[in-house]
Amino acid sequence: MPSLKDVKTKISGVKKTSQITKAMNMVASARLRSAQEKMENFRPYTSKFNEAMSNLSGGSNTSSFPLMEVRDLKNLEIVVITSDRGLCGSFNSNIIKMTLKKVAECEAKGVGVSLVCVGKKGFQLLKKTGKVRKKYTDIMSSFQMFNAREIASDVSENFLSGKADRVEVIYGEFKSVAVQKPAVKPFLPVEPIQSDVTNKISGEYIYEPSTEEIMDVMQPLYLNVMIYHAMLEVGASEHAARMTAMDNATNACKDIVDHLTIVYNKARQAAITAELMDIVGGAEALK
Amino acid sequence: MAQQIRLEVVTPSGAAVNEDVDIVNAPGYGGDFGVLANHAPFLSTIKIGLLSYEQGNKRENLMISGGFCEVSNNTITFLVESAEFGKQIDVDRAMKAKERAEKRLAQTAQHDESINRTRAEAALQRALARIKASKIA
Numbered sequence: 001m002p003s004l005k006d007v008k009t010k011i012s013g014v015k016k017t018s019q020i021t022k023a024m025n026m027v028a029s030a031r032l033r034s035a036q037e038k039m040e041n042f043r044p045y046t047s048k049f050n051e052a053m054s055n056l057s058g059g060s061n062t063s064s065f066p067l068m069e070v071r072d073l074k075n076l077e078i079v080v081i082t083s084d085r086g087l088c089g090s091f092n093s094n095i096i097k098m099t100l101k102k103v104a105e106c107e108a109k110g111v112g113v114s115l116v117c118v119g120k121k122g123f124q125l126l127k128k129t130g131k132v133r134k135k136y137t138d139i140m141s142s143f144q145m146f147n148a149r150e151i152a153s154d155v156s157e158n159f160l161s162g163k164a165d166r167v168e169v170i171y172g173e174f175k176s177v178a179v180q181k182p183a184v185k186p187f188l189p190v191e192p193i194q195s196d197v198t199n200k201i202s203g204e205y206i207y208e209p210s211t212e213e214i215m216d217v218m219q220p221l222y223l224n225v226m227i228y229h230a231m232l233e234v235g236a237s238e239h240a241a242r243m244t245a246m247d248n249a250t251n252a253c254k255d256i257v258d259h260l261t262i263v264y265n266k267a268r269q270a271a272i273t274a275e276l277m278d279i280v281g282g283a284e285a286l287k
Numbered sequence: 288m289a290q291q292i293r294l295e296v297v298t299p300s301g302a303a304v305n306e307d308v309d310i311v312n313a314p315g316y317g318g319d320f321g322v323l324a325n326h327a328p329f330l331s332t333i334k335i336g337l338l339s340y341e342q343g344n345k346r347e348n349l350m351i352s353g354g355f356c357e358v359s360n361n362t363i364t365f366l367v368e369s370a371e372f373g374k375q376i377d378v379d380r381a382m383k384a385k386e387r388a389e390k391r392l393a394q395t396a397q398h399d400e401s402i403n404r405t406r407a408e409a410a411l412q413r414a415l416a417r418i419k420a421s422k423i424a
Contacts, residue, residue, distance in 0.1 A: 038300070041299070041300050041301035042299050042300070042301075044297050044301070044302060045297050045298065045299050045366060048297055048357075048364055048366055049366055052330065052355065052357050052366070055330070055357075056330070145299050145368050145369075205328045205329065205330050205359075206327055206328065206329045206330070207329075207330050207331070208315055208316055208317055208320075208329070208330070208331040208332075209316050209317065209331075209332070213316075213332075214330065214331075214332055214355065217332045217355065218332075218355065221354070221355075225299075228299060
């Protein structure tokens, strides 16, 4: 039987923990709102962008662009986007698991793999594989377009130099507040976008400069947009995952406190009973 | 009333402008161009510079950074990385940025490898466009 004091300390300890988890839950939900807003604001940009890209690639010969060149797969590069901070349930470990699976698959086929880690957690967990080519850490809390641009241009340079024949992005897709799933997206070579409305007016467009030159500008931009989008999704997913994890933790704390309170009450009652027995026993003996 | 064209300026952080306007002037790849209502479908890349539009006798100036623009169905859409209204620009900051960029460029002229020339040039262009946009406003 634990002593009264022990139980009491434990109860207050668990209560303090639940205060922290509750606070973290609230912070995460506030951040989730702003991350979702950011995603919402970005949506018109991507949709317009894709529209223009499909108009463009509909009208031109796409195979002539170095960024669209499809090569035999000898070296794969994976951009792994995770969060910078932990305590968000299995969010990061799911992404890592998926990455490691992919790496193992490639190695079985004799394909070389290099990793680019965006976000501290991914780097911490993947550095022991010895395949990390580059890392971008501590940017997930307040990233901007130029962070995405830096990553995209570095990765595409590596692709153009022939060190990687294909690039994929693994990130945490934001399905809903309750569901976040790791997802793989092909990144390079750029795949031509098929528009649903086939060539509505694309034939009559006036291009300035030529389509080829526009594509040269648009493709890197498109890559920026893709990385930025993935980073936004990871940002939102991270907060959503943390919210759920912290909610679960708060509930678990409550259960533990309830249980410990019962233990405490029982112990106290036992102590009182024992004391009474003592007194009664003493009185009996004096008779 | 004269015919108008819809102007949309979209940045990664949301739409900056969504209005019907009389004329739009923008820095295109091959030089500045103006677009009026019912323009033919058109697609151009955009340089860092000054975007201006008129609406009746009201005239607005924006500093925009690179991207591209598309004209179709009497709508002109700019997809740019950032857009700032001339009246919201902090001139002192832009001036300081200009000086800093000029200094860095001067350093690259002396073969200082530590400085990225293209980045410094872009910074200078942005600063100049900001100053220009804020002066006209």
